[in-house]
Amino acid sequence: MPENLFKLNAKEYILPGTRACQGCGLSLGYRYALKALRENTIVTLPACCLCVLHGIYPSTPVMIPCLNNSFASTAASAAGIVAGLQALNKTDTTVMAVAGDGGTFDMGIQALSGAAERGTDFIYLCYDNEGYMNTGTQRSSATPMGAVTTTTPILTKQQHKKDFIKIMDAHDLPYLATVSPSYPIDLYEKFVKAKKIKGTRYIHMYVPCPPGWGFATKDTIKTGKLAVETGVVVLFEIENGKFRFTGRSKTLAERGNRLPVINYLEKQGRFRKMNIEQLNQQQAWVDGKWQEYIRRAEA
Amino acid sequence: MSNVQIITGNQAAALAAKLCSVEVVAAYPITPQSQLSEILSSYVESGELKAEYVRVEGEHSALTVCISASTVGARVFTATSANGLLYMHEQLHWAAGSRLPIVMCCVNRGVGAPWTIFNDQQDSLAQRDTGWIQLYCRNNQEIIDTVIQAYRIAESVYCPVMVCYDGFVLSHTMMPVDIPDAAGVRAFLPPYQPHTILSPDDPRNLNPVLFPGQRRDSEGVLRDGYMDMRYKLQAALEKASETIRAVNAAFAEAFGRDHGGMLWEYRTDDADLILAGMGSIASEATVAADRLREEGIKAGVVGIRSYRPFPKADVRNAFRNAKGIAIFEKSISYGYEGGLCSDLKAAFYGTAIKAPIHNYIAGLGGRDVKARELAAAAKNSLAGFEKGMVEPQTTWLNTTTG
Ligand SMILES: Cc1ncc(C[n+]2csc(CCOP(=O)(O)OP(=O)(O)O)c2C)c(N)n1
Numbered sequence: 126m127p128e129n130l131f132k133l134n135a136k137e138y139i140l141p142g143t144r145a146c147q148g149c150g151l152s153l154g155y156r157y158a159l160k161a162l163r164e165n166t167i168v169t170l171p172a173c174c175l176c177v178l179h180g181i182y183p184s185t186p187v188m189i190p191c192l193n194n195s196f197a198s199t200a201a202s203a204a205g206i207v208a209g210l211q212a213l214n215k216t217d218t219t220v221m222a223v224a225g226d227g228g229t230f231d232m233g234i235q236a237l238s239g240a241a242e243r244g245t246d247f248i249y250l251c252y253d254n255e256g257y258m259n260t261g262t263q264r265s266s267a268t269p270m271g272a273v274t275t276t277t278p279i280l281t282k283q284q285h286k287k288d289f290i291k292i293m294d295a296h297d298l299p300y301l302a303t304v305s306p307s308y309p310i311d312l313y314e315k316f317v318k319a320k321k322i323k324g325t326r327y328i329h330m331y332v333p334c335p336p337g338w339g340f341a342t343k344d345t346i347k348t349g350k351l352a353v354e355t356g357v358v359v360l361f362e363i364e365n366g367k368f369r370f371t372g373r374s375k376t377l378a379e380r381g382n383r384l385p386v387i388n389y390l391e392k393q394g395r396f397r398k399m400n401i402e403q404l405n406q407q408q409a410w411v412d413g414k415w416q417e418y419i420r421r422a423e424a
Numbered sequence: 425m426s427n428v429q430i431i432t433g434n435q436a437a438a439l440a441a442k443l444c445s446v447e448v449v450a451a452y453p454i455t456p457q458s459q460l461s462e463i464l465s466s467y468v469e470s471g472e473l474k475a476e477y478v479r480v481e482g483e484h485s486a487l488t489v490c491i492s493a494s495t496v497g498a499r500v501f502t503a504t505s506a507n508g509l510l511y512m513h514e515q516l517h518w519a520a521g522s523r524l525p526i527v528m529c530c531v532n533r534g535v536g537a538p539w540t541i542f543n544d545q546q547d548s549l550a551q552r553d554t555g556w557i558q559l560y561c562r563n564n565q566e567i568i569d570t571v572i573q574a575y576r577i578a579e580s581v582y583c584p585v586m587v588c589y590d591g592f593v594l595s596h597t598m599m600p601v602d603i604p605d606a607a608g609v610r611a612f613l614p615p616y617q618p619h620t621i622l623s624p625d626d627p628r629n630l631n632p633v634l635f636p637g638q639r640r641d642s643e644g645v646l647r648d649g650y651m652d653m654r655y656k657l658q659a660a661l662e663k664a665s666e667t668i669r670a671v672n673a674a675f676a677e678a679f680g681r682d683h684g685g686m687l688w689e690y691r692t693d694d695a696d697l698i699l700a701g702m703g704s705i706a707s708e709a710t711v712a713a714d715r716l717r718e719e720g721i722k723a724g725v726v727g728i729r730s731y732r733p734f735p736k737a738d739v740r741n742a743f744r745n746a747k748g749i750a751i752f753e754k755s756i757s758y759g760y761e762g763g764l765c766s767d768l769k770a771a772f773y774g775t776a777i778k779a780p781i782h783n784y785i786a787g788l789g790g791r792d793v794k795a796r797e798l799a800a801a802a803k804n805s806l807a808g809f810e811k812g813m814v815e816p817q818t819t820w821l822n823t824t825t826g
């Protein structure tokens with residue numbers, strides 16, 4: 126197990142010059158994910174920021190083969206790759222589907238649930254920037270309550286974020302984990318572990334997004350860390366039903382010293398219109414989820 | 425040596441997929457296709473067919489699985505009907521745009537709302553502009569033979585092929601079918617050679633975002649823009665006419681059955697009146713033509729086999745001596761007329777073919793249409809033509825209108 130960044134696979138699979146924004150949390154997380162999976166990997170992805178990161182024809186900065194598919198189809202696309210490779214006896218390749226929160230929580234949910242129920246042998250990575258960023262920061266069902274988006278411009282989002290991880294957990298997967306690019310070693314280890322497991326593995330990656338969330342590009346790591354410190358994002362893994370906090374969230378669970386969510390929210394422009402009632406609701410929601418996790422870890 | 429069995433259209437299609445040794449099947453049940461996906465399931469579970477069967481949760485995923493499996497180099501098969509085909513619409517474009525030789529059966533059925541499970545061809549006709557080759561079958565023998573031909577066509581021109589046959593009329597009707605022998609099919613159909621394989625051995629980014637203009641790659645080579653790629657798809661479909669004719673001829677040579685390349689003709693040599701259509705209604709029109717001839721009317725039939733690519737040259741030849749034309753269609757381009765009628769008129773434009781044309785919409789949602797009704801309609805058209813009727817209104821057969 127790598128105890129520091131220098132022990133990670135030194136090879137880079139993303140060359141400099143991607144089309145992602147400066148300070149993009151996705152490019153950081155994706156970089157470590159590919160390092161963990163290494164070259165014998167095929168990626169498939171829908172329309173989203175990652176599709177843009179992968180470049181405009183005829184050049185790509187990514188050295189892992191990739192099949193772009195339509196917005197609703199990501200997990201089915203992976204299932205097709207898996208079936209094709211199986212039919213051709215090329216079973217040592219890791220197949221990873223990657224989609225944004227919109228392509229997962231909203232439009233991609235049917236194909237993902239189907240593939241997971243069938244036990245398709247692949248990793249599904251949802252990178253969650255909490256909105257439709259590629260199309261201009263519209264609301265998704267992953268957008269947190271109180272956020273201004275371009276389709277909730279005045280009143281802010283009125284509903285809480287969909288607890289999608291619970292939906293995936295209900296599929297009784299062999300492996301489910303949450304990761305954050307602010308904690309790259311935790312992220313890397315989880316991908317290394319996921320690679321070795323058979324069946325459908327679901328990894329949820331929170332990716333701070335400077336233009337979509339309204340913070341300075343130098344603050345991506347800090348924002349991701351604050352999300353974890355406040356319990357808005359919880360790092361854990363569920364292996365065959367066994368829940369385990371990991372990394373910083375484990376320490377927070379042991380010590381009970383989470384920061385209040387306001388510390389995280391107040392740093393981001395998207396929450397500028399949040400009222401006190403929404404703030405209290407958000408805190409209560411985070412507390413409730415945290416308690417669920419604590420109970421789960423104790424069980 | 426022939427091996428004639430009495431089977432349904434769906435059994436014929438399933439047998440064809442097995443004979444073609446498809447490697448990945450993904451399908452979702454819908455009437456009247458369901459039996460086909462069930463038969464294939466049993467082939468795969470019993471080990472008769474060595475393939476991966478992905479029992480997807482919907483048709484969008486069925487075609488997606490085929491797209492991705494084909495991209496990594498597997499021969500794939502799917503089938504659907506009606507709303508299932510409509511649900512695939514986005515992926516129909518994706519498959520053709522990716523230039524993948526996917527073969528799909530469309531077991532033709534009317535589309536909702538309101539629901540009908542019965543036959544017409546609105547489902548596949550509505551997918552005309554997706555970049556797929558569309559072949560129509562008139563009987564169960566043609567279904568098995570056309571699916572086999574479809575793989576050879578698709579894998580030659582790198583375009584997907586939709587093999588269309590009428591729901592219930594063919595899918596659930598038993599007919600004698602001569603089953604091609606497996607060795608013969610293997611000889612006729614070489615293994616699938618993908619144009620590009622998605623593999624870690626040669627990492628590529630397939631189907632990425634394109635700019636409108638052409639761009640240079642890292643070696644300075646000018647590469648296609650979006651529109652150049654679209655042109656190549658169009659050129660491939662146009663060129664596919666030759667391939668369809670050649671594959672039909674090669675099949676006839678190997679198996680002794682010629683179903684016509686782009687179209688087939690029946691008693692057209694001296695025909696004054698030509699009935700035209702696609703699929704089983706065209707087959708039924710041959711019975712109507714026989715009746716008309718018994719009454720002294722020189723009638724013949726042209727059955728369109730390949731709707732896309734459209735057989736422009738072939739129809740110009742087939743209709744060159746027609747004095748009147750009656751077109752029977754199981755679909756309608758709402759707000760205008762039957763799509764085949766429009767296409768035939770366009771093909772005749774600027775030629776010596778000036779015959780009057782009467783368009784009939786028939787058999788929607790399984791509305792019964794008998795050979796004698798086709799004959800009566802055609803006879804009626806002829807009477808009108810003789811009275812100087814040049815551009816008759818589209819007639820909805822066996823329907824309360826107005
Ligand atoms: C069928 C369909 N509807 C809508 C779109 C437009 N679209 C492209 S990307 C996108 C949002 C993507 O959001 P998400 O999945 O969260 O990824 P992100 O852009 O945030 O990285 C939308 C709505 C599409 N490509 N296809």
Ligand code: SF4
Pocket residue numbers: 144145146147148149150151152174254258259332333334335336337
């Ligand atoms: S919009 Fe956000 S997620 Fe998308 S590329 Fe920019 S920073 Fe990354």
Ligand SMILES: [Mg+2]
Pocket residue numbers: 225226227252253254255256257258265
């Ligand atoms: Mg998003």
